[in-house]
Amino acid sequence: MSWKIEEARQHFNDLIQAVEKEPQMIYRQNQLVAVVVEAEAFQKFMQWQQQQSQRPLAQAFAELRQLCAEENYTLEIPNRSDRPNPFA
Known part of the structure; x- marks a missing residue:
């Protein structure tokens, strides 16, 4: 799943829960700026x-x-x- 930075901030708990299923990509102006993955x-x-x-x-x-x-x-x-x- 992908998120805009503002969405990721507002729904941080949901983002962390979604990481358990798959890496979460975070975009700024349609450019990938970060990926949140499981600690393992x-x-x-x-x-x-x-x-x-x-x-x-x-x-x-x-x-x-x-x-x-x-x-x-x-x-x-x-x-x-x-x-x-x-x-x-």
Whole structure:
């Protein structure tokens, strides 16, 4: 269900009860500005986000190399060339 900000303010209790069924979207001038979700869903999202931020860059590159190997994809790297440097 979607709400306008003023409706959400006036019917806050109803909004909170509706969250138990599905996330509630709040709009300002037809633009989505907020989504109210269950606390459990938010906690799961925060755990996922924390796990993603702790993933080292090296691990991400290792996963990328593995995907390239599985798909038999090779990344073509162009030859290096010097460019003019206005600061030199």
